[in-house]
Amino acid sequence: MKLLGSATSPYARKARLVLLEKRLPHEFVVDPPREPGSQVPRLNPLGRVPALLLDDGTCVFDSPVICEYLDGLGDDPVLVPRADPLARMRVKRWEALADGILDSAVVIRLESLRAPEQRDPAPVALHGAAIDRALAFAASQLAGRTWCEGDALTLADLALACALLYLDLRQPERDWRGRHPPLRDFAALMLARESVRATLAT
Numbered sequence: 001m002k003l004l005g006s007a008t009s010p011y012a013r014k015a016r017l018v019l020l021e022k023r024l025p026h027e028f029v030v031d032p033p034r035e036p037g038s039q040v041p042r043l044n045p046l047g048r049v050p051a052l053l054l055d056d057g058t059c060v061f062d063s064p065v066i067c068e069y070l071d072g073l074g075d076d077p078v079l080v081p082r083a084d085p086l087a088r089m090r091v092k093r094w095e096a097l098a099d100g101i102l103d104s105a106v107v108i109r110l111e112s113l114r115a116p117e118q119r120d121p122a123p124v125a126l127h128g129a130a131i132d133r134a135l136a137f138a139a140s141q142l143a144g145r146t147w148c149e150g151d152a153l154t155l156a157d158l159a160l161a162c163a164l165l166y167l168d169l170r171q172p173e174r175d176w177r178g179r180h181p182p183l184r185d186f187a188a189l190m191l192a193r194e195s196v197r198a199t200l201a202t
């Protein structure tokens, strides 16, 4: 199978981390969807990455769907709990929280790319406040814990790491490490993983 993405897409990175942590054979294809000649719009009608192309030609899209599919391909490790509905919900809720941080960060990023006189401060303030609330929530949930859910790595940890490291890339001024020590410690743990280092956006 092939994962189509871009080097900086945090949603693609989440899928890449699942592939690497589960050691699933794959090819990562850099194919930014807006580049002329990109095959992404032909494969994923939404024109977004990540897009996972299976060997039979099926295209799986939207990172939560991709990650859940990949997790079902093997048990070493299980990244989304299967037996306990509450634990499963909590992992998926962490993923929703992390993806929501990213959705808001992308709005702010797109606004910053507009000409200064065309920028609208309202969405920047709205989404900035949402990111701050989500970070405070994540920190309160993580306090005193090593992993987001249970006592081992799950998709929740991979998703949160992608959100935090994307903020490092696009909003270094947000200083989430200084404001939230539990997130600082968590990020240090995640940055020690080979999978995370192998996918660092440059």
Ligand SMILES: N[C@@H](CCC(=O)N[C@@H](CS)C(=O)NCC(=O)O)C(=O)O
Pocket: 008, 009, 010, 011, 033, 034, 047, 048, 049, 050, 061, 062, 063, 064, 099
């Ligand atoms: N909800 C989607 C979001 C994916 C997304 O928005 N990806 C961005 C890149 S970070 C994208 O492909 N945008 C379209 C573009 O750049 O034209 C997911 O989780 O996969």
